[in-house]
Amino acid sequence: MSKGSNSSGLRRYNERVLISALRSLGLASKFELARLSNLTPQAVTRIIDDLESAGLVEQRGKLQRGLGQPSTMYSINARGAFSIGVNVGRNDIQILLMDFGGDVIGKVAHEFNVPNPDFLLEKVEQGVSYLQGSLSEEERARLVGVGLAMPWFMGGGSKN
Structure with missing residues (x-):
């Protein structure tokens, strides 16, 4: 019997981590979610984009924080x-x-x-x-x- 996890199990776990973070924060950018979850920005982008496509997460506008492009903010889609x-x-x-x-x-x-x-x-x-x-x-x-x-x-x- 093998131990450990597979990639789909890890992906579901990471989705739950990001959903929990969004529930706690209310609004967050992909960058903030990557920092808080210790996931790579690329992994967070793929997961959040998939959750958004599934209708579980939605964009809530943009927020300017300092220099550079404004951050797109995400939240849980209650419906x-x-x-x-x-x-x-x-x-x-x-x-x-x-x-x-x-x-x-x-x-x-x-x-x-x-x-x-x-x-x-x-x-x-x-x-x-x-x-x-x-x-x-x-x-x-x-x-x-x-x-x-x-x-x-x-x-x-x-x-x-």
């Missing part, structure tokens, strides 16, 4: 991707629709006394369908996944 998160609690379920910028843009919630699997599955299906319906057809194509979080043992909680 570039969407995800749904399902949080099943001991007494409630929350289903959230989030944009790529990390903002909640839709929410469905239900309370219950006893966690019944059929009830929960029905509410998840209804909630996901409802939240998907709030997106345009083009945005639905950018829905990248549904995540689920729930306690390990649903029946062991006490109400406090």
Whole structure:
């Protein structure tokens, strides 16, 4: 069994590094991203250009800093991707629709006394369908996944 990483895995990791940096900074030039990520300017240019082509990153104008050409500024395109998160609690379920910028843009919630699997599955299906319906057809194509979080043992909680 070999250890290490392959070039596509490294590329995805570097994309996540740059996306995280853009989330933290809000706006950044390719030069700033290269400096902060310790990637070469050429690597950052290729990755940012690809992320922009995919609609995940967008140009936000130019900024003049000293002499020379103004820097093109980039930011996360909040409408570039969407995800749904399902949080099943001991007494409630929350289903959230989030944009790529990390903002909640839709929410469905239900309370219950006893966690019944059929009830929960029905509410998840209804909630996901409802939240998907709030997106345009083009945005639905950018829905990248549904995540689920729930306690390990649903029946062991006490109400406090």
